Amino acid sequence: MTLSKQEMPKKSSFFETEQALNYEIEEQVMQLFASSSHVTSIESQIDEITNKFSQDFLSTLDANTHIDLDYLLSNFSDSQIPVQPASLESYLKYLDNNIVAHSIHTSSPRFIGHMTSALPCFVRPLAKLMTAMNQNAVKIETAKALSFCEREALAMLHRLIYNLDDNFYAQHIQNNLSTLGILVSGGTVANITALWCARNTALGPKDDFLGIEKEGLTAALDFYGYKGAAIIGSELMHFSFDKAADLMGIGTHRLIRVPADCNNRVDIQALRQAVAQCRAQNLLIIAIVGVAGTTDSGGVDSLAEIAEIAQSANVHFHVDAAWGGPLIFSQQHRHKLAGIEQADSVTIDGHKQLYLPMGIGLVFFRDPYMAKAIEKQASYTMRKGSFDLGKRALEGSRPGMALFLHAGLNLIGLKGYEFLIDEGIRKTQYMADRICTMPEFELLAEPDTNLLLYRYIPEHLRELVVKKQLTEIDNQLINECNERLQKIQRQIGRTFISRTTKTTTSFGKEIPIIVLRAVIANPLTTEDDINAVLNEQIQLASEISIETFL
Amino acid sequence: MTLSKQEMPKKSSFFETEQALNYEIEEQVMQLFASSSHVTSIESQIDEITNKFSQDFLSTLDANTHIDLDYLLSNFSDSQIPVQPASLESYLKYLDNNIVAHSIHTSSPRFIGHMTSALPCFVRPLAKLMTAMNQNAVKIETAKALSFCEREALAMLHRLIYNLDDNFYAQHIQNNLSTLGILVSGGTVANITALWCARNTALGPKDDFLGIEKEGLTAALDFYGYKGAAIIGSELMHFSFDKAADLMGIGTHRLIRVPADCNNRVDIQALRQAVAQCRAQNLLIIAIVGVAGTTDSGGVDSLAEIAEIAQSANVHFHVDAAWGGPLIFSQQHRHKLAGIEQADSVTIDGHKQLYLPMGIGLVFFRDPYMAKAIEKQASYTMRKGSFDLGKRALEGSRPGMALFLHAGLNLIGLKGYEFLIDEGIRKTQYMADRICTMPEFELLAEPDTNLLLYRYIPEHLRELVVKKQLTEIDNQLINECNERLQKIQRQIGRTFISRTTKTTTSFGKEIPIIVLRAVIANPLTTEDDINAVLNEQIQLASEISIETFL
Structure with missing residues (x-):
């Protein structure tokens, strides 16, 4: 086919335009990357601009804007990637707004x-x-000094938990056969990793059997003569344990959730019974879990007692201290964690009470060789004998x-973290004391750490609360009131x-009660702020009451 | 006990000192937190200072310093957390050095x-x-706008892969029952998540059986009448699949690694046989995995053929496109991914060829309800019917x-990513062409994407390479030479x-050969840089040869 003269220039100009556009794209993209002074100036x-966003954001006292979720839904409904790169200016404006x-x-x-x-x-x-x-911590070839720096930081926290001697740390801190801890993305992965190590250790290679890692769960249970496997802990265990039980093939029904007492600590007698029942049913207990700071109430299990049970049953003892682990910094409060040093593995979240950014979960092992149970290699990267941190992760x-x-461990230090922990607990106690003096509220448990559970009581029911004469219907009404209160408070956003x-309360009968949950961990929160929150609740609740509860 | 006058002042002064110290700590810590102008100035x-570190770091041409690992080992050997907070100035100096x-x-x-x-x-x-x-994407109460923003970005990439119609996206993009994709910490978690969904879907609730999630793997296989479970894919599958097979209780022996051809693509005939063998052995095939960009060589499996096999076997088809997924941006190269749109799940890494920071893995699902198979709830946070992203993760x-x-999707755009992908592949082809003209090197496979495998050949063996007459001993010598060359080059750090x-080479016999692996993804890498790398290798290798190989 030959093109007429009329068509020729058209097509040519189309190509030219396309070429020009492509060149423009190239220029736009390359100026985002090039490490020249021009880029430095764009980046500056x-x-x-983003510094300004941050400053405004950080200096806002309100918890939230009161914008509707429905508005946001409709505002993020574009499923097409823009063809051309957006201008920086307009995108940043969009981002801010x-x-x-x-x-x-x-x-x-x-x-x-x-x-x-x-x-x-x-x-x-x-x-x-x-x-x-932009280091990649998976291997030494993409994270040279940082690999050793990570091992050092993990060893420091390991020592705080286990307090072993100088020789131990000299031997293991930078030994590529040893794993004192693993830095992961969060507490969930930390808990899963700990249980994975426990499972693979309990069902490891023996005689002709190559271990669960290679032969799988069914073959392993069969070889070792178990009818199934279980994990035991408090009913208040974090939902990451459900994920672990599901993912690892154990099944969430075999995640045995033992009742907690009214202080949100696992009932030790019931725990002992659960262990005996598993034994009687010929179930392998992969791990017994102690919780140091339950997610819903901050309760700390009696770790020393659980350690003893685990030890006498010869079972892996894991402590989920994602929240409560840093109590160990406090001379005044660390006794609550007594027994943690006997744990085979411990989870602590860096992004919780180590006051670090989101994305830092930590799991520690008493036995530096335990993580060997999950080791993997790959010829293109993870080599035996290397310092590649991704080998055991x-x-x-x-x-x-x-x-x-x-940086946190160095710039805040032992004493700095101690101060932060002590302050959080002191202010929580202040809030608990305030609540006890206010007829509008009922405190639901003395706080173990810095979480506080309480609820608002509509005026006409307050006397019954004092007399402990609330009926189930009263409680339902209180539940509705507290749910509405929390939603309205959240929506208004101040x-x-x-x-x-909660279901584990001291009300004779087990009925679900909806409670308000305060977490006092922000060093900036003052007693005035606590009072402001409570006063706002009283005011909002009185408005709800007028509408609904009279 | 009464204290003598001599002791009294001492003790009192000790307490005073302690109090003063505590006050100092409080002041030091609080000035790190307080959102006042004073803090703004510290932060600035x-x-x-850290901007200066970044600029120096980013403008360095060398790949690395030539410092010894042994020096670093000894430099990070402190297992004690400092008692007092370090001064910012000294810590930043330490950090830099x-x-x-x-x-x-x-x-x-x-x-x-x-x-x-x-x-x-x-x-x-x-x-x-x-x-x-500091948003926490796990729940809407700690990540309001960001939750919707995340869903939008995931939908955009979902559309690029699956190209479904406007109605589909309008229905699912911000529907809390739908999960078009999940943002995770990396490709490994993305792959594990995909297989977890596949496993739980294949062994879900039926009649009286409550599903693998609740009842576990052994009961599930038993209920459905399987002898075991397997995952099938190329021998070049990433080692995250070993982790998945281990973690999920399947066992790495049942991760069936099918041979790849000399172009690093899975042998389709062998894959078909593997499927038949699993059927014959009464194994449940949880998923068939296609690799789009193998980690060691960038090879892309023939996804359309694998899709067909998976479909006719009624098995979940997962594509690990952690590396190669973004080829889909390129009009010129996306045909290599043909068939990806038939995948039940797809992994793509944001921190690879989307040019985003480390810590962004993505998994996409064709069926927006597939992730329901792993859904979990918790009363304190993950509520049914909410927009909490942590429910299905x-x-x-x-x-x-x-x-x-x-930001990446908007500021780089379709055309920008296309340019980056095309450029990477163009430069890789340039490097391949250069290598073919240089007698010092042997190219080991035509690159599918932008990874290149080659090796250095000592001078006295070059003729034998051309004649294809290398013996096993020759290859051993070449292996030693390349391993030393890579280590020396890394050590020198320029x-x-x-x-x-590799074991899958065209040498008749299957012998391990050590190869050099280039990844050309940096937009800043020029043809001159590529030549500089090759020339340095020639120079270093000649020095090794003189010492060792003559």
């Missing part, structure tokens, strides 16, 4: 309902540095979060308290 | 051995903003990495190429 401009503006002020002193807090100022510049360095490629951990549902 | 100072200085310049244009690259400049300021916002608390993904071991 972005930095200046649509994302930053309607994010949660987790650092607000009046956002005291979840396990997020204000962070120390050094983490923000370090986040940028970490991203600039659930995750592969991962960022250099160790930078934050190392202050924030979360809610949970 | 840190920012200024000991960590930043000896980190890997993953953005160096001559670091072309791993899947890390220079990143677009906007990610660094955004990292700081993300950390300032392996991980719990996690950072707002969606911010980077959303340039970097990784190495891997």
Whole structure:
């Protein structure tokens, strides 16, 4: 086919336009990457703009904007990637108006309902540095100094938990056969990793059997003569244990949730019975879990007693101290963790009470060779005898979060963390005391740490609460009131308290009660802030009462 | 006991000192947190200092410093957390000299051995903003706008893969019953999540059976009448599949690794046989895995053929496109992924060829209800009917990495990513062509994407290579030479190429050969850089040869 003269120039100009566009794209993209002074200047401009966003965000006292979720839904409904790169200016404006503006002020002193807090100022510049360095902690070839730095930081926390001697640490801290701990993305992966190690150790290679790793769960249970496998712990165990039981093929029905007492600690007698029942049913107990700081109430199990049970049953003892682990920094409060040093594995979250950014879970092992049970290799990267941290880990490629951990331990120090922990608990006790003096509220358990469960009581029921004469219907009404209260408070956005549902209460009968849940971990939260949150609840509740409960 | 006058003042002064020290600690710690202008000024100072670190780091051409690992080992051997908070000034100096200085310049244009690259400049300021916002993507109460923003970004990539119609996206993009994708910490968790969903779907509830989630793997296989379970894919599958097979209780022996051809693509005939064998052995096939960009060589399986096999066997088809997924942006290269749109699940890594920071894995599902198979709830947070993203995820608390993904898709755009992909492959072809003209090297496979496998050949063996007359002993010698070459090059630190071991080569006999592995993904890498890397190898190898191989 030959083209007419008329068509020729058209097509040619189309190509020229396309070429010009392509060149423009190339230029636009390359200026985002090139490490020239021109880029430095673009980056500085972005930095200046986003710094402003950060400052405004961090200095807002309100917990939240009161924007409707429905509005946000419709605002993020574009499923097409833009063809051309957006201009930096317009995207940053969009980002500020649509994302930053309607994010949660987790650092607000009046956002005291979840396990997020204000962070120390050094983490923000370090986040940028970490991203600039873009190390991949999976292997030494992409994270040279950082691999050793990570091992050092993990050893420091290992020592705080287990307090072994200088020789032990000299031998293991930088020995590539040893794993004192693993840095993971969060507490869930930490808990799964610990149970994975426990399972593979309990069902390891023996005689002709090559171990569960290679031959699988069914063959392993068969070889060792078990009818099934189980994990035992408090009914208040985090839902990551459900994930673990499901993922590992054990089944969530075999995640045995033992009742907790009215102080949210596992009932030791019931735990003992559960162990005996598993034995009687010929179930392998993969691990007994102690919780140090339950997610819903901060309760700390009696770890020493659980340790004893685990030891006499010869079972792996795991402590989920994702929340409560840092109590160990406090001379005043560390006794609550007594027994943790006997744990075979311990989970602690860096992004909770180590005041580090989201994405830092930690799992520690008393036996430095335990993680060998999950070791994997790959010729292109994970080599035997190397310092590749990815050899013994659930995750592969991962960022250099160790930078934050190392900085936190050094820049806050033992005494600094002690201060933060003590303050959180002191302020929680203050809030508990305040609640006890206020007829509008009922305190539901003396706080073990810095979580507080309480509820609002509508006026006409207050006397019955004091007399302990609430009926089930009364409780239902109180439940409705507290659920509405929490939702309205969240929606208005000035202050924030979360809610949970408890069934283990001291009401004779087991009925679900909806409770308000305060988490006091933000160093910026003052007694005034606590009073402001409570006063707002009283005011909002009185408005609900007028509408609904009279 | 009464104290003598001499002791009294001592003790009192001790307490006073302690109190003063405590007050000092309080002051030091609080100034790290308080959101006052004083803190802003401290933060600005840190920012200024760390910006300088970043700039120096990013502008270094060398891949690495030549410092010994032994030196680093001994430099990170402190297992005691400092008692007092370190001064910011001294810690930052320490950080620069000991960590930043000896980190890997993953953005160096001559670091072309791993899947890390220079990143677009906007990610660094955004990292700081993300950390300032400190959202927790696990639930809507700690990540309001970001939850919807994440869903939008995932839908955009879902559409790129599956290309379903407007109605589909309008229905699912912000529907809390639908899960188009999950943002996870990396490709490993993405792959595990996909297989977890596949397993739980294949062995779900039926009649009286409550499903594998609740009853476990052994009961599930028993109920459905299988002798065991298996996963089938190429021998070049990433080692995350070993982790998945182990963790999920299947056993790595039942991860069936089918041979790949000399172009690093799975042998389709052998795959078909493996499926038949599993059927014959009464094994449940949980998934058939196609690899789009093998980690060691970048090979892309014939996805359309695998899709057909999976479909006719009625088995879940998973595509691990952690590396190669973004080829879909390229009009020129996307045909290599043909068939990916038939996958039940697809893994793509944001921190690889989407040029985003480490810590972004993505898994997509064709069926928006598939992830229901792993859903979990918890009364304190993950509520039914909510927009809590943690309901259907392996991980719990996690950072707002969606911010980077959303920004990348908008600021680089379809055309920008196309340019980056095309350029990487173009430069890889350039390197392959160069290698073919250089007698010092042997190219080991035509590159499918932007990974290149080759090796150095000592001079006296070059003729035998051309004649294809190398003996096993010759190959051993070449192996030793390449391993030494890679280590020396890495140690000197000016340039970097990784190495891997291949067994699937065209040498008649299956012998392990050590090969050099280039990954060309850095937009800053020029043809000159590629030549510099090759020339350095020739020079270093000639020095090795003189010592060892003559």
